[in-house]
Amino acid sequence: DAEITQSPRHKITETGRQVTLACHQTWNHNNMFWYRQDLGHGLRLIHYSYGVQDTNKGEVSDGYSVSRSNTEDLPLTLESAASSQTSVYFCASSEGIGGSPLHFGNGTRLTVT
Amino acid sequence: GENVEQHPSTLSVQEGDSAVIKCTYSDSASNYFPWYKQELGKRPQLIIDIRSNVGEKKDQRIAVTLNKTAKHFSLHITETQPEDSAVYFCAASYNNNDMRFGAGTRLTVKP
Numbered sequence: 001d002a003e004i005t006q007s008p009r010h011k012i013t014e015t016g017r018q019v020t021l022a023c024h025q026t027w028n029h030n031n032m033f034w035y036r037q038d039l040g041h042g043l044r045l046i047h048y049s050y051g052v053q054d055t056n057k058g059e060v061s062d063g064y065s066v067s068r069s070n071t072e073d074l075p076l077t078l079e080s081a082a083s084s085q086t087s088v089y090f091c092a093s094s095e096g097i098g099g100s101p102l103h104f105g106n107g108t109r110l111t112v113t
Numbered sequence: 114g115e116n117v118e119q120h121p122s123t124l125s126v127q128e129g130d131s132a133v134i135k136c137t138y139s140d141s142a143s144n145y146f147p148w149y150k151q152e153l154g155k156r157p158q159l160i161i162d163i164r165s166n167v168g169e170k171k172d173q174r175i176a177v178t179l180n181k182t183a184k185h186f187s188l189h190i191t192e193t194q195p196e197d198s199a200v201y202f203c204a205a206s207y208n209n210n211d212m213r214f215g216a217g218t219r220l221t222v223k224p
Binding site: 033035040041042043044045048050056058059090096099100101102104105106107 | 114119122144145147149155156157158159162164202204206208210211212213214215216217
């Protein structure tokens with residue numbers, strides 16, 4: 001069955017370190033998204049991609065970057081981790097045709113100390 | 114970009130009662146409105162969605178209504194059960210571009 005996989009599931013890092021969260025989907029979806037989830041804020045969009053070599057900023061993109069070198073993967077990089085980036089991160093993908101559901105990964109819980 | 118507001122933030126009902134969650138959106142171009150359910154420690158899962166060419170959609174005990182003129186849409190759960198307890202999120206987007214979510218509603222169904 002097709003799926004979307006995030007790794008690691010849990011990560012603890014120190015302030016100032018670079019961190020990369022992986023996202024891999026086997027749906028063959030064009031659209032991929034990264035969200036962060038914090039209490040009281042729901043899911044906030046960080047970056048998204050409509051296809052290979054395409055990336056776009058979301059509403060909370062500062063301090064994050066993504067790259068899309070193939071259809072399956074959209075890694076999220078925190079260039080210099082800050083305590084404010086402690087959160088649960090969800091990757092998602094969708095067909096992207098005329099409105100279609102997002103398929104979410106299991107999430108990565110990141111703690112920045 | 115799109116802005117989605119969701120109310121209430123918490124909702125407690127007795128088993129068997131109905132629950133209603135409301136959302137408003139700001140971008141009149143939005144045409145796709147999904148609802149997600151998230152259980153504790155799990156990923157959000159789609160429960161129902163509606164597109165802008167439809168005013169209402171029903172799936173067993175769950176229904177969604179859309180008012181394009183007023184830019185609001187609602188989730189209705191009838192005959193609630195304890196397993197309906199979760200956090201529910203609404204979302205809005207134009208053709209899946211840049212999908213934005215509401216802040217969530219924590220629904221508790223008391224046995």
